[in-house]
Amino acid sequence: MDQGAYLALAAALTVLGAIWTWVAFRRRGLGAGVKALGWTLLAPAAYLTGLLRAGGRIVDAIADWAARLVFSPTVWVGFGIAALAIVLIFLARVLPTKERPRRAARKAAGAAPAGAAGPASVAAPRTAKGPVIDDDDDDMADVNDILKKYGIS
Incomplete structure (x- = not known):
């Protein structure tokens, strides 16, 4: 996403938060309204500090990893090898071992x-x-x- 998309996302989240703040203030009082205002101000703060863009990169990276996980046979072979290793480790605990004399x-x-x-x-x-x-x-x-x-x- 480009900078304009992040600005639009921050603005949309801020507007939705402002509506939520107004509803919370009218229905539940000053304390709930102030709390909602605090949550609302996090969206523009994240945009201005660059955390919104960093969060977008993190979400993109996780989505790419998940897509590669699901569709890549090499990843499934890796999971199979890991499962085999775990089974062998636990199997070794059950099998008898040769003890050395003290x-x-x-x-x-x-x-x-x-x-x-x-x-x-x-x-x-x-x-x-x-x-x-x-x-x-x-x-x-x-x-x-x-x-x-x-x-x-």
């Missing part, structure tokens, strides 16, 4: 004699130096190893 279990299995089965982890006694860190958790075992390396724990 670090503490691997250490205990390596340290124990061939025929003896020992506990997966043994908690260290509580000392005055700090809290006991359980070796069951891989992350905490790494932290515990670092602390032991520097003589903190």
Whole structure:
């Protein structure tokens, strides 16, 4: 649309708003009339600041996107691929996974004699130096190893 079309749109919206303002003022009083006048003045303000033209560009862009969405086979292939990806992600949650043995279990299995089965982890006694860190958790075992390396724990 050209500048004259936006001016005509702003003028039409302002005239309709002025009629609405007059009706609101006559039927519901001063408060409703002032509120309607505020809404009415938004149309010329949008025209003068350029927001009416920007809004027109946004509406045009959305309309072009929607037309391309409906009539383009490549867009539908993209939606199909996205749907397949989502189905695979949720399907992966249901399928069984191969779990790796925990670090503490691997250490205990390596340290124990061939025929003896020992506990997966043994908690260290509580000392005055700090809290006991359980070796069951891989992350905490790494932290515990670092602390032991520097003589903190």
